[in-house]
Amino acid sequence: MDRIAGWVILQWGWRRYALAFAAGALSALALAPFGVFPILFVTLPVFVWLIDGALPESRGRFAALWPAALAGWFFGFGYFLAGLWWIGSAFLVEADTFAWMLPFAIAGLPAYLALYFALGAALARAVWSRGPWRILTFAAALTLAEIGRGILFTGFPWNGMGDGPATNATLLQTVSLTGIDGLSFLTFFIFAAPAALGGDGRRRWTPPALAVALLVAMAGFGLYRLQQPVFDRPESFVVRIVQPDIDQRDKWKPELKGEVLSTYLSLSDQATGPDHASAADIDLIVWPESSLPFLLDREPSARAAIAAMLPVGTELAAGLQRIVQDQQASDGIDVFNTIQILDDDGRLLANYDKVHLVPFGEYLPFQPLLEALGLRQLTRVVGGFSSGTLRPLLQTGRMPPALPLICYEIVFSQEVAAGAAGADWLLNVTNDAWFGATSGPYQHLEQARLRAVELGLPVIRAANTGISAVIDPYGRVLQRIGLGDRGVLDADLPAALAETPFFRFAQYWRFGLPGAAILFLAVAAIRRRYR
Template sequence: ATLCASLFWTSGVGRIAVLASGFTALEWVRGHIFTGFPWATVGYSAGAFEGLEQLAAYGGVYGLTFLVVLAGACPAVLAADDEEAARGMSGRIFAMTAILLATAVIWIAGAARLSGSQPAFEEDVRVRIIQPNIAQNRKWDPKYRTEIFNSLLELSDMATNPEVTGVKDVTHVLWPESAIPFLLEANPKAKEQIAELLPPNVTLITGALRRGVAGQFGAANDRRARNSVLVIDHEGNTAASYDKSHLVPFGEYLPFASFLERLGIRKLVAMPGGFVPGAGPRTIPLNNAPSVSLLVCYEIIFPRAVIDRGQRPGWILNVTNDAWFGESIGPRQHFAQSRMRAIEEGLPVVRVANTGISAVIDPHGRVLKSLGMGRRGVLDSALPKTIPPTFYATFGDLIVVLVILFGLGLSVFLSIVNRSTLARNQSIS
């Protein structure tokens, strides 16, 4: 972005327009090249202000990135490179004021969008989020398998208030990513225990590892692992499943594996053969609830890649295990990115995290209920209703592309004008 700004450097508003345009374009590239890694894009900093972040419904997180950089760089408009530029100070003050006023108007409009829409909920749908808070060093230790599984069963049937005395008073029980610490298809007893837990018309949705049986995934000998979400009915049978499609590089798979393994580089997850990616987002029908888009872990951080565009779901369910991050800022950043997807898509997001933060988020990004980090517990909630598709959900990054092109075009134009003026003044002198 700095190189781009230096190529078309000019005094006044042009210098920050090209900086904001170049920075936003490079953030977009970072989010897409080599499968992408759009973690903690600058636009998420607007998430501290609920009104301002509503811009994401129109321009997504990249639209917010442009605005944050443009507004943050405003003081640079006042910098004068020479005496000639200094004489245009009043014009630069006007430009800076206009940018800041536009930011304030966007903020106020976002606040009005929030105040004009109160949360609404689906009738007869009640989800139960289970946050077991299993430490990472215990999660895959074989001696804790039974304890972990029994803990999940216990929490699922816990009474939380006089109206909710157990699993019979909810419609959907939600467990986090890879909650079941063994291969469920190889454990008939565990299936029986799940069937005993679930009353009729209650569904369990859980993260779980799985391997294909012969021929299930096309190849008869394909027994590689999938990081999956299973939809399990009250008889303990898997009614539907989703396989994580956006795998973590160097975590769940090793790019250029044959070359890097010769150098001694290995994946963080010691799974022989690595994980196999799924086919991508898809909408899964559910009993007694709107259809859902299932996402595993950091799949939620990718704008425009969280639902099947051909069949819009009624909500997004993101299961995750953020125990990897420990007490760092990582889980909070991950959570903030989940909120942004709700605003962009106009869809409620339910987040189920092993160690937190678990939450129910409405289509405007408001956190209706949550369980904080490091807590073991249960969160019962009604399911928020969706709203009509947002501009961003329909047209994607169209506004961002237009703004970037305008910013670059303005910068080029002003650069040409300034250089022409400078050359003319030098010829006169």
């Protein structure tokens, strides 16, 4: 181990940064759909040794920060490029308009996200020590950077370092205690711990030994939790998820809007077996995000057709768009990405307007400036979508209270926890057709599993082209419709668990974890100064 550590530490120039990039790219194998998270036992120690190899203090206290930051940036760039390349697929849906932006999307977002790894590496190096406990410094600094990535500039916490081990159902259970940020901290520490073996003294075995103990404890807790009995709801509530698998290129063609509606209606009312010969014994039908290529409020015939399809007592939760007149808006209207609950008469029972919009997808930051440069958001809604102001629970006489989440809103752990009080389940509708048969839909599904375990709540997930799923509070996918498949699935809504520790204390954990990381780094800085 000493020889390998020494070789990495002594790398300089382009070889050093190529090694950082390669280690980051290989780390993406830990993510869905691969889930090869043991690779982190190799790549994260390399990251630590690269920080070790920054310029010595004899060159000045801050001289080592720049090479450490560069190593962090190249590691992060490799990680996010390999883990998020699929975002570029969205720019090929309307290639004649957006293809020129493809290189900026594929490389630009990873380049930006890598800045957080650069900051984390520089912060770690600023309080670095040569002892084995620098592994804890590494974990604290990188976790702090990851938390910042999930908050700053609207946040993008996708593909956190803890997402890799979370692909394993047993290790996933840890987030019921710590949340995903806590799991990311444990991931940085546990999988980087072998780097301590590249040093001298008996204490070098302490971090690896602690890492093994933590990993065994996490596995034991997960196995225990997964063996707990699963209880049924006191009253059965049957959900039908519809996955139409409509190509994004065809969906918005005006001549096909009738065909799109017919597809939804026929799938919603089809027989799925002897117990479900039609939708007559279904309590709730769920359609994915932006299901219809028109405004339902302005198509009374479509609303009537939906009402005619719905049996008495069956309700529909549909991802739609709606327009509201707004004198304050630049064009006099607000366009919302919404979920609406309709009854069997076609009447609106409940409504939720998406709060956390996708920058560059649903709206343009600095819109006047960027539009002057020829940029537009991918959804091509004039002026972009407007953001809702509240995330109320959706509840009708028949439907248990649900927290509605549209598309990537389910990625934001703290936001979901803050709104889930009183909810019996999470309703997630999305349209991942933008990303085709890539890693993206699999990673998105993993985010839904994370939220289920964090909160102890089941998730009903409807996606246009997949992956639609029923997820229990332990993160197990009970039923799914595969990526690129058309179909429906019927399922009893799983029962929720008692509040998890993370859910109960989320408001404190939100500040406690970064606060503890800052305190630890501050103490490390003081000890470094006076040693």
